[in-house]
Amino acid sequence: MLQHVTDQSLELDPLLTQTESEECGALVVFGGTVRLYNDGRKVTDINYSVYAPLAEKMLSEIEQETLRRFDIVRCEIRHRVGDLEIGDLSVVVVVRAAHRAAAFEAARYAIDTVKHQVPIWKYEVYADGSSAYVKGCPLHNENETETGQEAAAE
């Protein structure tokens, strides 16, 4: 069963309830939403695809690493995939901590890491009829093979 990735609308209330803690004086929620323009182009349709086996593992590890690095009590991350509409919530990070500084820092770290390490791809269709996968972040740069070297030379 998938814990972190869903093709359903992301619901914030259950996450807030699930993470309630009397130890915490700070709650930081980051939500990423689909925006109308990207690089000056009007977006009409958007699809997120995922390699779920690794994405689930990475999101769980990011939660654990965020808990380890910062003085926080809870960190939960959810990412939506499939067809979304403008304004839809695509990702949400919920952090609870005793104090706000750690909560803000942890939430920033968690979403930045999600964007760099989780195998999810955004495909956009634009108002002019064109479409493209959004340029992303390589998961790693280790390419010692001839294929990689040839590609680099092109």
Added chain:
Amino acid sequence: MSADGASDRQIGVECYGVLQQVCGGRERRVSVAGLPATVADVLEGLARDVPDARRYLQHTACAIGDRIVQRDARLEAGDTLVLLPPVSGG
């Protein structure tokens, strides 16, 4: 075993992101000289079959199951190599 053994020297590949688009679908099979094959062997085979994919492979990570693997990792018959081009979630 097949009559010519060719199907026994193939590795399943799953393509995501822009590679799915370039390769014309998510799943395909790539022929290799022999098994076990390295990840690099499979990538070279894919680039041979789909020349347009070659320029994306340098920045593509590879996985088997939920594990990222390096270019010298070995694949046996029945393994599936998952190709993960630069990611853009969030």
